[in-house]
Amino acid sequence: MPPAIPLTRTTQPKSKPRDDQLGFGEIFTDHMFVMDGSADQGWHDPRIVPYGPLSLDPSTAVLHYGQAVFEGIKAYRSVQDTIVLFRADKSAERLNRSAQRLCMPQIEEDVFVSALKSLIAVDRDWVPRAAGTSLYIRPTMIAADPYLGVRPSQTYTFFVILSPVGAYYAEGFNPVKILVEDRYVRSVKGGMGEAKTGGNYAASLLAGEEAHRQGYSQVLWLDGLERRYIEEVGSMNIAFMIDDRLVTPALNGNILAGITRDTVLQLATDWGIPVVERSITIDEVLTAAGNGHLQEVFGTGTAAVISPVSELFYKGHTITINDGRVGRVAQRLFDEISGIQRGLKPDPHGWLMEVEG
Numbered sequence: 001m002p003p004a005i006p007l008t009r010t011t012q013p014k015s016k017p018r019d020d021q022l023g024f025g026e027i028f029t030d031h032m033f034v035m036d037g038s039a040d041q042g043w044h045d046p047r048i049v050p051y052g053p054l055s056l057d058p059s060t061a062v063l064h065y066g067q068a069v070f071e072g073i074k075a076y077r078s079v080q081d082t083i084v085l086f087r088a089d090k091s092a093e094r095l096n097r098s099a100q101r102l103c104m105p106q107i108e109e110d111v112f113v114s115a116l117k118s119l120i121a122v123d124r125d126w127v128p129r130a131a132g133t134s135l136y137i138r139p140t141m142i143a144a145d146p147y148l149g150v151r152p153s154q155t156y157t158f159f160v161i162l163s164p165v166g167a168y169y170a171e172g173f174n175p176v177k178i179l180v181e182d183r184y185v186r187s188v189k190g191g192m193g194e195a196k197t198g199g200n201y202a203a204s205l206l207a208g209e210e211a212h213r214q215g216y217s218q219v220l221w222l223d224g225l226e227r228r229y230i231e232e233v234g235s236m237n238i239a240f241m242i243d244d245r246l247v248t249p250a251l252n253g254n255i256l257a258g259i260t261r262d263t264v265l266q267l268a269t270d271w272g273i274p275v276v277e278r279s280i281t282i283d284e285v286l287t288a289a290g291n292g293h294l295q296e297v298f299g300t301g302t303a304a305v306i307s308p309v310s311e312l313f314y315k316g317h318t319i320t321i322n323d324g325r326v327g328r329v330a331q332r333l334f335d336e337i338s339g340i341q342r343g344l345k346p347d348p349h350g351w352l353m354e355v356e357g
């Protein structure tokens, strides 16, 4: 057991929102976890303090050169009224892989997990109850040197904030329309597409805005060299049901290794659905749609879990998928994963970790 983390309680607790008023990432709980890191001291001074602004010198490295990585995890209130984290160990691993790519320090998995658990225990009353709601957790590491020279920072800040979030599909699944992006690219081989870092999101905003103007909710990225190979949606990985097989782009260094993606591949395998991780071109998807072999398309990510796609738009052509209806596999995956997260279904792979206290 790591030593208890010093806690300064807020003197001004906020009023909590109703479960049916929750959106995404707008409301934050009463406390946050903060820890400092430096080359000579390692990570030190872990603490839980009242939620509030960080004080940063205007020259702080992260503000100028974007040396920052983050995670996105959820905690759920189960039907047994326990609070559980979903696959937090995977998230710790991935934060460290992202950090390595950006020359940032590693955080030991038990330090990461106990930061999350201790903070959630303090703010446990903020974990909403209604079906589909959850507590979104945002661990973030930033470069803290007050220095404008370009080099990896020598000091870092790691913090964790919590946000109660609403049911993504309060009124049932809402399939999304996606534009296949053929001008802008999100990342190229050798870049940092595999790291969960704000820079990848900054690179994606302009394409997203143009897609919104045309009535699409997100863009599907193609590879940066040939603009042929399908990569991901930018906050979700993508999967296709073609001829009763689940096909998804292989982890090629450009796309994020989604934890929901991994969860989906495991469940499909458990169910005897053939899973194929390989390169897949947009032309292959168009052809499969044209000859009736494309059965379903869906995104996978922590926020929505499964996001069925009803329509893809590519170079002037619209492909409607499964007559715009939610597919059988997407529905089954969503029901299974949300069932495990709420304690309604067994957890044979040990994906849940209970928050005590």
Ligand SMILES: *Cc1c(COP(=O)(O)O)cnc(C)c1O
Pocket: 072, 196, 200, 232, 233, 234, 235, 236, 237, 256, 257, 258, 259, 260, 261, 300, 301, 302, 303
């Ligand atoms: C976080 C993220 C995903 C989804 O990953 P999950 O672990 O399933 O939430 C996909 N793509 C990008 C770029 C991401 O940042």
